[in-house]
Amino acid sequence: MAEVSAEGNPYVEDPQTDFESVEAVSEERAREQSELLREAIRHHDYRYYVENDPVIADRTYDALFTRLQELEDAFGIQTEDSPTRRVGGEPVDELETVEHVTPMLSIDSSGEADDVRDFDDRIRKTVSDPEYVCDPKFDGLSLEVVYEDGEYARATTRGNGREGDDVTENVRTISSIPHHLRGDYPDSLAVRGEVYMPRDAFQAFNRERVEDGKDPFANPRNAAAGSLRQLDSSVTAERPLDCFFYDVLDASEEFPTHWSEYEALPTYGLKVVDRTELVDDIEDAIAYRDDLMAEREELNYEIDGVVIKLNDRSACAELGTTARSYRWAYAYKFPARAEVTTITDVIIQVGRTGRLTPVALLEPVDVGGVTVSRASLHNPEEIAEKNVNVGDEVRVQRAGDVIPYVSEVVEKGSEGHYEFPERCPVCDSPVERDGPIAFCTGGLACDAQLRRAVAYYASDDGLDIEGLGEERVEQLIDGGLVESLPDLYELDADDLLELDGWGEKSAENLLAEMERSKHPQLANFVSAIGIPRVGTETARALAREFGSMNHLLDASRDQLESVPDIGPVVADRIREFFDSERNREVVRELLTHVEPEAEETDGGDELAGLTFVFTGSLSQSRSDISDLVEAHGANATGSVSGNTDYLVVGDNPGQTKRDDAEKRDVTVLEEDEFWDVLAENGIEREER
Template sequence: MSDADADTESNPYLRNPPTEFDPAEELAREDAERQAELLREAIREHDHRYYVEAEPLVSDAAYDALFSRLVALEGAFDLDTTNSPTNRVGGEPLDKLETVEHAAPMLSIDQSTEADDLREFDERVRREVGDVAYVCEPKFDGLSVEVVYEDGQFARAATRGDGQRGDDVSAQVKTIPTVPLSLRGDPPEHLAVRGEVYMPKPAFSDLNRQRVEAGEDPFANPRNAAAGTLRNLDPTVVADRPLAVFFYDILDASDTPETQRAALDRFRDWGLRVADDHVEFVDDVEGAIDYRDEMLDLRDDLDFEIDGTVIKVDSREAREQLGEKSRSVRWAFAYKFPARHEVTTVRDIVVQVGRTGRLTPVALLDPVDVGGVTVSRATLHNPDEIASLGVAVGDRVRVKRAGDVIPQVVDVVEDGGGTYEFPDECPVCGSQVDRDGPLAFCSGGLTCPAQREASIGHFAVKGAMDIDGLGGERVAQLVDAGLVENVADLYDLTVDDLVELEGWGETSAQNLVDAIEETKSPSLASFLVGLSIPEVGEATARALAREFGSIDEFPIDEDVAESRFDAFEDRLTTVPDVGETVAHRVRDFFENEDNRVVIRSLLDHGVDPEPVEDGGDELDGVTIVVTGTLQVSRSAVRELVESHGGNVTGSVSGNTDYLVVGGNPGQSKRDDADENAVPTLDEDEFAAFLAERGVSYPPE
């Protein structure tokens, strides 16, 4: 029975429900199952009335009594709790977030703060499809998610990620009260909807007050609080946080309404929460501009953050005619609000040291409210930015929240008479500061305490050494306990070391020790990524691995002649995607003896990066793109193709030779392939294509 069919006559738990019950164990199983089903139906209705319609049917105390009774029944009779309201209390902590393919691409939209840009968008739309009506909606400042329902039941949820794939956050999203676990009415068999997870401003203030009182750092803003909460691996933590959701688009469905207006009406029928009071339908672009100006005036009165408005073509047929670009749709436009500005005083300038040693100056400010958020620090980016602004301690400066999130100093409005000189030595370890154009770097490398914790955390991430269970909090705990000073020390950790720490048991300690042991034979590219070499991400690391082939080809010995480093830098400049600046930064990293000591220590601990075997040039000049799931990972496909001289890119263009299509593929890459006349291959055809050129697939 759906929620919409809830009958106050046949369901005694909807209006004036009983709040006292006999012990659950005294019921016959059949009676317990029937009572549990009625309770689930009633609680879903109460959730909808409270969280979506804001018209509760019962008191909080009555609701709590019904909920407790359902928990008792499910526990006493081991009843199936799939999509039961009791799932909202959370569940067992997750080891990590899995990656899933979206039902349809979650693309971005073009945006601007200028009305003329919106008018140009309107002119293009009308030129291509004729007269249209628009739907105007708030641009929520939260975290975009996909929620999938099958036969009206919650199936899964995922973050936007790269638009094609995102993190599976089903366990977390199920705890959010405004996400129905069972749809009302008559939903389609398959439905994937897009929504925005956010934290209401009053709830955000309450949460931050609680954190401060508990001695914890407050969240910077509601968006960060929502994003951090949703990615928490413990669903019970998410359940305790005040998250909410607005839904605003259909991504994919077995039955799709013909207009956005109709889709929003269906959302309401299905129990999906929409921003009813703040959606408008207009016939022309000037109406959309007026709507944005009205929302700008209302912004501070809303209980949720917005950073602009979104204007969408109402007709789905017109949307399909307008189509999509590789990363954004052509039927919607975000008309953003201008950044908020306020004036305050610089009380000090401090320098932070990042993971790769980059020094970033930060202005400490007299606290000032910028768009409802108290700002007390703002980035100054780099030494050249300080010089360009002419900013110094004591100056009165104008501050804005860039992108409405990151505070930065815009200009100096009143000279306070002070001066500021950028340090020549690292403020943390005292090593010399090297300048590289506008940027500054600590030369202390992996032994600099400021870089140490961040570099250890980076060493463990996916794309580097991928050590399960070694997140930021655990890294900090290991460093604070004196167990780890650099990444090589990870391989000395024992179960006995770990169980002495708070929050560790034999199982979790053994799991981490085993996970670290399993990383002793990484690919050379992953090893290079894990070293936190400045300017070296995954793509550059793969290019370096292909060029040098083995870690032994890098200058890591104890005594290395200057001429060897000269030759090394010259060779670096010949590597694709490595220019002179990157080559110089890589040379600096290896020229630092402390960094070489850490690398040699890793090798001494048994870490043995696998050499890159030159597979030849069988695929020389061939560029492929992969979409969907293959029987091997995309990184394995990339390594195979690139080791034989080919190239793997992330998006389809006129330079792409083949699109390889696996299971559950994204639609946008296939559309781009059609647009650019790029042939597509399924996995068997891809294997045959490689075999014709003497390349075995799948790789061993």
């Protein structure tokens, strides 16, 4: 099946972006123009990501994309496969587990050429004159992407090889992964790819995080993995992710060789790396690895070796697999990038969440072409295990990491290991341990955590204070206007007008927003103050249970743990937060400005005493359905427990919740049965 032709589309070769106003467009015209824009944007994505040959400027592409968003928003005509879906969708409570179309196995590896030759000897017992396909071994996150009839269907992380996390909505936001296949594609296709963050984009992204007061990611792989596993796909959409495809896992048509796969994938619109080679023998494969290792620092993506695959797929099938790996593929790894230097000092960085990270200051040393003067020591437990201290001669390793780390002590220059501080170096609050991690207990009163606390307080998960984004939070703090959360309510127009970029209107708008925020729902206020492990759902549960901030402040650990979906760990975190005198002082001062209101509902108590858990894709968003049952007296929680009455399952439900329901003898309802239960209690289905 072929794609719709872009020929004759006015937005393809030389698009004009002087659009008429949306108000002047009829719905019929809006639908026609939107379809042309969707088709054109897909075409330009292909030219940019796959062919690496764009035909329009970035600003023109942005204008086309913005116009499509405006039309879809104004007329409610967004389609399931629209490119605008790349901005992200509804957050989820957890990533569901999905079984792979076919197992995604690992690959045996070694950094020794003789081991690679031994692999070739094993292949030659089955194939007399083997050819090999050689790929870079990407240091990213492996992914299965499935297309049905050319349409993007789902995406799953590798997980344990048999099943992985369903990241369909997150992957939908990655611009280089098409929603539609092109050309003469198979009816069904499952492909394996690697999601990564380009090195230049990673550096820019980390720079922004540091400027925003956030902890930088250690390396592009961690950044890509963390981005792809977000519960809110709009967060993923903001991350500069990319993807290379390199294997057909399953298809409705046969590919005789791996090289034929490599040639076919770009014709479908799937991006492949331009460094793949077909070689005649294993010595050429070894030479390929050595050449690529010499060029490693020039590449815009991280690799840690090469993958050598037998080209003939029928021979691959004959060779088969072991329990964990393919017998027809081998990874020839690069040596780790490491050098020896001396630790001159250790400093403790306080992150936005209060986590304390030890960093070793080093005598500058060249590691893989990069001058390194600082390296991560990770956490106090690792410092003790490696017996690291100031004055020690240590091996510093990059191994693909942009931020290096100390891998071992080569020669001791001191007694014992570095003693981790017992008090926060910023606010002098006690330091506590959570497993191997140390964190500051200062919470809202710790200056290092202030920027995050203020930004979160104003965010969508907090009080949704419009006009108080991260940049303006930085301005207020750097200008000395905000030294703690309650200071937000002491702002005045004269102070704001002294800051760069502020005018009378923007100052007036922010002060009006601050005034509006003085009467939030209790649940929103509980979420806004940033209690560790308390998100919006838990905050709603706490607000329902305790009804006022004063009751919550004084709730015992046992009372907290009795709240549905709150276990002992979360109860401990809440109690620790409120037991901090500094935190209580900040909250009490906030309450002199803010009057949280217990949530009122216009429903009833028809479902009082019942607890629902939802999983899978439902006809409405989970938040809407949760709101509905809670408005009628029920609890909606994120996980199955002994208190759960019903597990409601939609499409592609999580197996973990089903298993938990079976163990606890919880009634499982299909969505239609769920609506029947509500109807039996006199609750009408709300269409959305």
